[in-house]
Amino acid sequence: MNANYPEKCWYVAATSTELGDAPLGRRLLGHDIVLWRSDNGQAVALDDRCAHRGFPLSDGRSDGDHLVCGYHGCTYGPDGRCVRVPTQDHVPPGMRVRAYPILEQSPFIWIWLGPPAAASSSRPPRTPWLSDASWSTFTDSWLVQANYLMLHEHYLDFSYAPVLHSADVPPGMDRLPGFDEVEVTETTVSYIRRLPEAPLAQWEADATDLDPSRSYSRRERGTxxxxxxxxxxxxxxxxxxxxxxxxxxxxxxxxxxxxxxFMQASRNYAQQSETVTTVLQSFAAELVRRDSAVLEMAAARVGYDGWRSGVEFQADAAALRARRIVAVMLAKEAGRSTVRPGLLRTKSSDNKQFS
Structure with a gap:
């Protein structure tokens, strides 16, 4: 399928902890990128190809503020300019590779793969809870063989939970209620649903140490x-x-x-408890395994084009609005006229356009 991701957007290239002075190769939006840290700890991103023969620079080594190709030893600075060719005295004029704008906001290292001049007019999303001591966070990362919008639309439709994650929803909850509210801005979609009181699922009881004989209310939200x-x-x-x-x-x-x-899983209780962290890590790993399996099966069978052509339900309201936001972004990048998503707040009962 053709690429359906906007390039004028900050994306996470790596986490702060996985990037050191050793070069890291990663494919991002179809671009082969090499990342490393210079002597002063600054994250650097270049095209992962030597300007001489296209050998991957990620197979080379760092040398202070420079990256050395592992084939002929051509040496590049953080700006992508070649500063040394070992086999001759002078570097050929204009020998360089593309350097990409990078912003590090721990725990994420963000990269801009669109037109460089446009990077300064945008900033990555803020995630203050990830550096707040009142929250405890563990991390994980994985690769899914599916289009990125399938992941977004999957996460924005949690109505599958009683089927796909039946053992992990509160006992007796064979369906989730509809959205209480869906809020749309020009660039974001948020929803909230309130769940009726129900006993604790096993993972909830193990993690929170709440009284399992009681019933509790819950909120589920996605953005x-x-x-x-x-x-x-x-x-x-x-x-x-x-x-x-x-x-x-x-x-x-x-x-x-x-x-x-790249996932960061946070909680606002039992921040120092390794036992609770282990419970939640095990729980999250199993969720990821099931979610990834479903998405990869659908991707292998019908791809994103088949995925998006299906009959829509009321539970798809948030996903469809996110899809439209992306369509507007892509249209703007292509120079086409667009219809803005607008500002909207609805209740689930107002979503009459869905089957």
């Missing part, structure tokens, strides 16, 4: 922040406190049919 990020929240209310879980998914297309996910 399409940008083509590069989705945030999902699951909150349990015991009447006095709210036990909040936030999964921050940085979503970066590898190609038109494969996607990197």
């Amino acid at each position: 399409f922040v940008s083509p590069a990020m989705h945030i999902q929240r699951w909150e349990i209310d015991d009447g006095a406190d709210t036990y909040a879980h936030v999964r921050t998914h940085a979503i970066t297309p590898e190609t038109a049919t494969s996607t990197h996910v």
